[in-house]
Amino acid sequence: MTIFRPLALLTACALSALAAPVAIAQDAAAEGESAQPAPPEPQVRTRDMSGTFGGQRINYRVTMQENLLSAEDGTPEAMVVTTSYVRTPRDSSRPVFFLFNGGPGSGSVWLQMGAFGPVRVAIPSDARDDGGPPYPLLPNPDSLLDVADLVFIDPPGTGFSYLLEDTDPERYYGLTQDAEAVAQVIRRWLNENGRWNSPKFLGGESYGTTRTATVVNQLEGSTYNDVGLNGLILISTILDFAAREPTPGNEMAYVVTLPSMATAAYYHGRAQAPSAAAIAEEARRFAIGPYITALLKGADLPADERASVRAELSRLTGLSEAYLDRADLRVTSQRFYKELLRDQGLTVGRLDSRYTGTDFDDAGETPDNDPSFYGIDAGYTAAINSWTRETLGYETDREYQSIGRDPGRQWDWSLGDNGRNAYLNVAPYIGRAMRENAGLRTFVAQGWYDFATPFFGAELSLNRTGIPQDRVEFHYYDAGHMMYVRDEDRHRLAEDIRAFIRAR
Incomplete structure (x- = not known):
């Protein structure tokens, strides 16, 4: 059975959704006004592959897909790229794990090409500089494809995802705005792939843990359209920003x-x-x-x-x-x-x-x-461009934004429901979600040598009142922020998350 909608169907849907705006543009042109250009047609690339992950031989389909997001009036605003790795034949009883990186402004290259994707870039494991190319792409037996289907999301302004011309950055660059967009992409993916009743895990790295908290608030805090989750996976956690600032x-x-x-x-x-x-x-x-x-x-x-x-x-x-x-x-x-x-x-x-x-x-x-x-950025940048353009066949003139500058420079750090926003802390979102979902657990991975998101800050933010402590577990690794750059810790991290997913 086909897992993803064919390109023709995507195209038809895109054209159907745009029928009204196009008609309006034609009327405007007839009145002497300039017509708005049609939005780009969403691109989809698929490949059927196989590999050995967690000791199991797995056949899977990788789909790199552009998702067009629009305003309530139908005006196209942003293109969000997802890269999905789904075991074949499709099994809707399998867990699905939605992942993203941080920044804000960072593409999913780090978790995808360093930790959990089916291939990884080989860089030195002992804290040495990655040097010059070529950087080998190797099969990644530590990929989690044996226990879950994987969906890597690049929010607007990260990776190959972007805002369309004339889109106001304030619509997407912010704590809540970004979370709303990611939640929309997740709901759409569940619809298109028939996975609403699959076990679901959500997680990210660095600011991606902040995004996890704000996205779970969108998914489970929605009275009329809840998306139930089984687990949150926080890698190098930053939730309480005020406690981190040396003001x-x-x-x-x-x-x-x-x-x-x-x-x-x-x-x-x-x-x-x-x-x-x-x-x-x-x-x-x-x-x-x-x-x-x-x-x-x-x-x-x-x-x-x-x-x-x-x-x-x-x-x-x-x-x-x-x-x-x-x-x-x-x-x-x-x-x-x-x-x-x-x-x-x-x-x-x-x-x-x-x-x-x-x-x-x-x-x-x-x-x-x-x-x-x-010491690592050149290898990862080369890897994601090689994998997506040469192996998956993704076609674009855009540069991959591993760490995009625009989102961070224009980010709205306020929470609309938080008064003066004098103390920025999104951990209460996780506490609320866990209190209202008795099946939701939280996995926290921290590196001993990480100053960007110190392990003690993660501990202090998650041991507060209102967070069920019996469903939060911490794991520590002998590396830093991206603990998976160390070979031993990449394997340990994968094994720990495998156990967490299996224990749902």
């Missing part, structure tokens, strides 16, 4: 990042502990005990207490007491990247502090760039 007076920003500083110091031999997990636990206890107490005392902090906190902070972070004293016990992440290995002329990475880089000079306050990003 003067916000002491929680230093509490949240302290355990990540400790694990980075441990990895580079500047702090001693039996393991990363061990020093992380020491740092957690210190952060929410003596450290936050000292910070909250502000100018009233006694000298002897300051000295005691400074000494322990130095032991955990590997930074000198003299430096910590000058920083008033408050070290931003940017300063830490530069200071930890300054005596070696090295900086450490933001996305993954295992990576090191060399700056133009050693005296600067912050790094020139993030070595854990420029």
Whole structure:
């Protein structure tokens, strides 16, 4: 049985939906006004393939599809690309997992070509630069196709997805606007593929975890058109943004990042502990005990207490007491990247502090760039373009936006139902969804060496009142933000998620 609607049917539907706008345009032209150009015809590319995933030989169909989104009056506004991997023959009892990356502005290249797609790009697993091409594309036995069909979504402004000419970016670039668009694409995919009663999982990485929270609010918070979910999968989680910002007076920003500083110091031999997990636990206890107490005392902090906190902070972070004293016990992440290995002329990475880089000079306050990003980005960009254009046959003159700038620069960070929006935290959306859906569970994956979305911040945002703790599970990996770049952790992550999906 055909899983996806044929191109002819898609074309017919597109033309039918556009009949009214075209007629209006013709009338306008007859009155001397210029007619609006017809929107592009949505493109669909399919390939039937096979591979071995999780030890099982799987036949599957990959479909790369453009989805035209329109305003309520029928005006075409955005083209959203989805890439689906569905086992053949179709089995509607199988789970379906909807995935996206973050940014905002990041395409799904990272999870698709690095973690869960049927092929992956081979880059160094030991925190070395990916160098120059060619970058091998290898079969990915860690793909989750043995336990779920996979649908990768590139929201507007990411990947090959884009806003049509004259579309106001405010319509799509924002917390709620983006979530509404993604929820619409998910509902449409369920309709077209007959999967409304399939088990459903939703998840993403980085801002993709924020998107997961806002999308679940759209899917399960809709009184008249609920989409029930079985699980949320959060990879490198950021839900509580206010606690992460080192604005003067916000002491929680230093509490949240302290355990990540400790694990980075441990990895580079500047702090001693039996393991990363061990020093992380020491740092957690210190952060929410003596450290936050000292910070909250502000100018009233006694000298002897300051000295005691400074000494322990130095032991955990590997930074000198003299430096910590000058920083008033408050070290931003940017300063830490530069200071930890300054005596070696090295900086450490933001996305993954295992990576090191060399700056133009050693005296600067912050790094020139993030070595854990420029150490992998060329390989991933080459991989997604090779896979989609050459293997799947997708045709476009547009550049793939692995990290698109426009969405982030124009993003609306307000939540319409949150008053002044003085404290941006989307974790309550997850709590509400879990309270109202007794079958909904949450899986959280965190890397020890991630400063972009620190593991302690994820923990603090999800252990709040209103979130059922018996249905939230945490998993930790010996890498950073994209823990799957390390071969051992890619396999562990896949096995952990397999177990989570099977336990529905």
